[in-house]
Amino acid sequence: MTDCLVDAIDIDRSFPDGSTSHVSVLRSVSCRIMLGDRIALTGPSGSGKSTLLHILGGLDEPTKGKVTWPALGARDTLRPEKISFVFQTPSLFSALTIIENIALPLAMAGKEKQGIARAAALLEALELVGLATKLPEEISGGQAQRVAIARAVITKPLLILADEPTGQLDGQTAASVIDFLIEAVEKTGSALIVATHDQRIVERLEKVWAITHGQLSTFAPAIKSKRRIP
Ligand SMILES: Nc1ncnc2c1ncn2[C@@H]1O[C@H](COP(=O)(O)OP(=O)(O)O)[C@@H](O)[C@H]1O
């Protein structure tokens, strides 16, 4: 059994720019996400962080090169159970209550009962019980991001891709949301990649990937996470 969750080899991604040419966003990017990895993905706004996360999560395809999920299987089997996303912007379904939002990935997998039971346990563990029957419009931005994280961990995915999950939060709320995310993946053993501009988040993660001018550099960080997946 391989420990490699995602293997991207020499990928390019370009987009049509409205005329006959293309904007080249990612160029010759190769990277791997291994079981239990904790990765910060950095780069200026518009550098291609979201584009790369979408490709690594199977939401988008590279223009050139190859992405495989050796430990997970074919692209069409990745969601909702093996890979989860946490988006930057509010992503809860406005017509569903908080507990229903959290249970949704399991409900989509045909496990509705298990979903509600596990969502209730998650709400309790996360001290969010009071929010269970509220609607997304009734809770704060920081609470909504915690709920989005609970929704991402409910399937115990092997990989969570978080795209600037604290980008819209103030510093203190951002810090508590990131604590929550790291604690959650430590419980589930999920690998985690977080696109972020926040140096405090980068310091919490074990590896740093940086995109500059379409190219990815990966380097070992000064600060290492103390805990690893057994
Ligand atoms: N669907 C798309 N169509 C056209 N251009 C896109 C599309 N998605 C992203 N881009 C362009 O790709 C570049 C990188 O975008 P993105 O991956 O969102 O960057 P980041 O997440 O680092 O801010 C930007 O110039 C953006 O305009």
Ligand SMILES: [Mg+2]
């Ligand atoms: Mg982005």
